[in-house]
Amino acid sequence: MNQNSSKINMSKVIFYIITISYALIAIMPFIWSFYSSFRTPEDVNKINISFKNLSMMNYKYIFTNLPIGRYYLNSVIVAAIVTVGNLLINSMAGYAFARLEFAGKDIMFMIVLGIMMIPGQVLMVPTFVMLSKLNWLNSFRGLTIPFLFSSFYIFMMRQFFMSIPKDLEEAAFIDGMSRGGIFFKIALPLVKPALSTQAIGLFIGNWNAFLWPSLIATKKEWFTLPVGLGDLEFRYFSFQNQVMAGTMCLTIPIIIMFLVLQKYIIENSTTSGMK
Amino acid sequence: MPQKRGKPSYAKKDAVWGYLFVLPAMILIAVWIIYPMIFAFRLSFMNFKYLTPEKARYVGFANYIRAFSDDTFKKALTNTFKYSLIVVPVQTIISLLLALVCNSRIKGKTFFKVAYYIPSITSALAVGTMFKFLFNQQGIINRFLSNFGFHSVSWFEDPSYALPLCMIMAIWSSVGGGMILFLAGLQDIPSSVIEAAQVDGANGFQRFLKIILPLLRPTIFFAVVTGIIGTLQVFDQAYIVSRGSGGPLDSTMTVVLYIYNKGFRTTNANMGYPSALAFLLFAIIFTLTLIQKKFFDKGAESY
Amino acid sequence: MKRVLSLFLALCMTVTLFAGCSKKAAQTNQQNEQQQQTEQKKEPVTITVATFSDAFGNKWEKEVADEFMKQNPDIKVNLEQYPGDFFKALENKFIANQAPDVFYLDIVQAPSLINAGKVEPIDDYISKYNYDIDDIVPSLRQAFTWDGKLYGIAKDYNMLGLFYNKEMFEKKGLKPPTNWEELRQCAKMLTTKDVKGLALQNEIARFQPLAYQNGGSMMDGQNPKVNRDENIKAAEFWTSLFKDGLAVEPKDIGEGWDGDAFGKGKVAMTIEGGWMCKYLQNTAPNLKYGVVELPVNKTKSTMAFTVAWGIASTSPNKDAAFKFVSFITNKDNQRKVIPEQNALPSRISLHQEFKDKFPMWDAFTKSYEYAAPYNYGIAGTTVIDEVGKALEKIKLKKSDAKSAFDEAQKNIEAYLADVK
Structure with missing residues (x-):
């Protein structure tokens, strides 16, 4: 007995050593970037750690030289619209593919999967031409509408809807509830963890998106934050300290957002299914 | 397969709701993906340059045939498969382990969750800088390895190490996202089951294999399928490590990087050939996905 | 099954048709605009000027554009800043037939755009407006010459x-x-x-x-x-x-x-x-x-390494465009960028001033x-x-x-x- 318990303690210690060291490896670059964002251009490339000469000057530079308030506003509006739109559209489609029977379902699902498999690069130019013909460049329409769905999350939602038990839905149906009602009132609450996962992934993905916004926005008043911060990278070189400060302006809001949302992934287990 | 199961009485009305539910997604897909895709597919049979479309001409299957004698493309295909073969299992397993850790009774759960997720939101630039710092010839990794008698290698420069470097980068930055996915998946399993099967010895591990893994099947299927689809289209890591060239000596040349270099690095390039390569890749991934679906479906009639 | 497939194909075709229509609509729109422009000659013309987006250069360009509009009330300058991959963005604009009138013509990209007939040769405008092209560094003129014609005036190098x-x-x-x-x-x-x-x-x-x-x-x-x-x-x-x-x-x-x-x-x-x-x-x-x-x-x-100002061959206002290019590359405006110390002015007559301010650049002013x-x-x-x-x-x-x-x-x- 005694031996057994010390064995468990040993494995616990090893478990903690491994989990903590991996956590350190994972956050190191972020901590380093955070630290670098307060350094001078002279110090930023040095490997030593010193707390002398740290200052807010890089942030001051960004906030005085770039219309960063406008960039934040654009980013928040775009990411919010895209996230909410996606949550609704993907969840509905995912539910239909998981639960409802209709002709052509398999083909449509294969299309949803299939379009993930074509390298986006070859669609770039025709899509850009469409956007310009529609006169959607430099507009919220152009920045949001083409991105209101995601094959990846339709597929994910399908998988999650498949894994919850059907009993509750069937009972509700017998009580006379419509499919729409069942979806919104019963099925969706059961997959809250998946919805949070989707929301986090979508929001962060769109918050960081660079390629498409940089094609659609060609005037500074339409730049999103990552596009605007791209200005810190000059043609021939960039100052790492400024770039790092820019990166922090981009990253810190989403870390906060993640801290808020991650609770729903974990602590909602009581509302989730299997009671 | 749905036909095998008896249809409940309410199935008739479902068709209407079904179309209603998929309609928004399908319209968006048709407009923003299928339509440009048809256009790109047409290009794959042409010699076509966007700036001078008046000079375009049809070349039949020439672009596809050319791919089969293109050594760089073959090299890119080999690299991409190697990459996928390593990255998908490793990232799936690590993601799952991280999810189990965060779902266990570990103290400071939030800290671990945030720490493990942070690589997924750290900027590519910071990651690139860090990897240059860690993996250069005199870098920490080499110094560490030299303790065990390994020779120092130039990861960025040596054709045999540049691709593994891409793999490490990819795994490092993707496991956080996978962890979030598996955490959500684990929520559908009652916490008593999970606690019972915690990784705390051989017995626990066996319980994990027998209880948790089968319950996670739909999530794992999703992670593996999207993992393969994603890794076969790897672009970013190869682009960062080689600064877009696919070097050293094409060792980090991937299919999508090759498509990009053929079609987009030069102004007014012939778009026919890269389009054909894109559809070849599409055909390969599509076939692989169908095989996987068969494989997973067979194992689980209930899904 | 078949029905759905055909339904889907029909949907795709509608989309294609729709896109086709909008293309035509856009064309007629353009024609209308052009007609309007010829009808109302007194109205100011607008030229779009596209540059890289960066934290410094854009401020200077805006100042120059404001000054230019003050001196030329009949021309309105619409500045655009392309972020990210400028070459790709510019090429896309040409593909979509929405090219800017004036744009950065990069030395590597220039031959492809010129060869595709997208850039206007400026020799005629140079003689028409008596532009002092001889002050521009010869190798930079050479760099933007294709088939004996000049296609751009170097910004700096x-x-x-x-x-x-x-x-x-x-x-x-x-x-x-x-x-x-x-x-x-x-x-x-x-x-x-x-x-x-x-x-x-x-x-x-x-x-x-x-x-x-x-x-x-x-x-x-x-x-x-x-x-x-x-x-x-x-x-x-x-x-x-x-x-x-x-x-x-x-x-x-x-x-x-x-x-x-x-x-x-x-x-x-x-x-x-x-x-x-x-x-x-x-x-x-x-x-x-x-x-x-x-x-x-x-x-x-x-x-x-250099970038020039180029004019699109499709521009309806080439004269106005050239006036702008000539204004932004004149001696006074070129002088304004010297303090940034990013690049040498393309005008030989400004080299001495640059060297006096930044002696480290002495070797460069010798090697042009x-x-x-x-x-x-x-x-x-x-x-x-x-x-x-x-x-x-x-x-x-x-x-x-x-x-x-x-x-x-x-x-x-x-x-x-x-x-x-």
């Missing part, structure tokens, strides 16, 4: 020079090298356990001057010809510096680029452009360094007469990639210089055959 660490040189009692043999000798003397003689980025954009110094060239008229004997010999010399342990690439020692390797004193010399002066001033303010012209072999050579442009015809990027690959192969000892350059030439010709 940068060249390569040899940067050396003064302290290291003084310690060994060395003078900066003036020819290849001295370069090798200096590198050898300065290489120690912690310091390498040279940092070299193993690519055409640093190697090319050596090929030209050796009497070679990358071009044969408007077509690339990279596998000349002189180039191959130069490549052998270049890669021997790596093989003998006298030179490193920055990434080998964990640095992003030459600027960091040199700034941190990890190397004694490097071949870099004028832009590095400003970088070093900020990141290594205490470093004592000098810049000299690149060493000579058979002849002198360096290379010029023999600078070869970073320009390889319509296969530009392919030449850059292929020569880079060849240099890499030789450095890694996977191939001898001759077969590596022959292979590069073969691939470049294959590319040209594909796009012609």
